Amino acid sequence: MVFSLKVILFLSLLLLPVLKSSQVTLNNNGYDGIVIAINPSVPEDEKLIQNIKEMVTEASAYLFHATKRRVYFRNVSILIPMTWKSKSEYLIPKQESYDQADVLVADPNLKYGDDPYTLQYGQCGDKGQYIHFTPNFLLTNNLPTYGPRGRVFVHEWAHLRWGVFDEYNVDQPFYISRRNTIEATRCSTHITGVNMVLHECKGGSCIERPCRRNPKTGLYEAKCTFIPNRSQTAKESIMFMQNLDSVTEFCTEKTHNKEAPNLQNKMCNHRSTWDVIMSSEDFQHLSPMTEINSPPRPTFSLLKSKQRVVCLVLDKSGSMYRYLTFMGPSINTIMT
Incomplete structure (x- = not known):
């Protein structure tokens, strides 16, 4: 039996993906809730996780001084692919997901190759969509070309967060x-x-x-x-x-x-x-941290989802039954 057009529209709306919305917040000069997600196609490599941590730690100090002691990176979540077989202890994500991540670690883009880039759709001052790093960039010594990875991260963060x-x-x-x-x-x-x-x-x-x-x-x-x-x-x-x-x-x-x-x-x-x-809104009511010379080191959480099975359940009783009756015999026949 074929669903009616109204039922198809109803179910489609339920399954629409959530629009990208960063979870990053700025609290007491520190950025919280940054999500760095590794694409499932990236081969498993513990060195990649270590280099990400080192990059962000270096970037935090560089950012702190570049903004004249105003902001730094306080905590970062690294989303590990389910395809990785490591038996390390990981936390289960709450709201973090690859689609909502601020930084993606994925295969090279045809346009940019291994060059880091930030996807920006907006005008001056508008936040970007995400930062893209390749595994090769994070695992290879690129100092002559890009400089230290922490500096590159700050360059891309300025694109992403402040729209420059x-x-x-x-x-x-x-x-x-x-x-x-x-x-x-x-x-x-x-x-x-x-x-x-x-x-x-x-x-x-x-x-x-x-x-x-x-x-x-x-x-x-x-x-x-x-x-x-x-x-x-x-x-x-x-x-x-x-x-x-x-x-x-x-x-x-x-x-x-x-x-x-x-x-x-x-x-x-x-x-x-x-x-x-x-x-930008980050600096409207923010005072420099003049009492310290260096920010606290960032903390990292390693997250990994477990396999999930999603079921769509249609309830034929009560108010739902009255809705199904209103929708017509086609959906009613499916449910019997």
């Missing part, structure tokens, strides 16, 4: 400034470096030459790359290049590069990342 954007631009790495000079797209302009074309990189060494200017565009040739000096004094900015040792802060109104053709300027009307961050 990148201050670099892969598609437009250079621009002509108001002074008619060619500048690298960056924030702040205090970051120094050289503009070079790299050729035949083998065994960690590259043949390089200075960039030539394109007479048609006035900019450097397409293969030109801005290579920051490893020794820097600039502290900004985490949303440009967090892998530089000197970088420990976000660009402020004083250091922000409003000319750079990056997504932060485009989406946020040329406001600095720190201005957007300080305008």
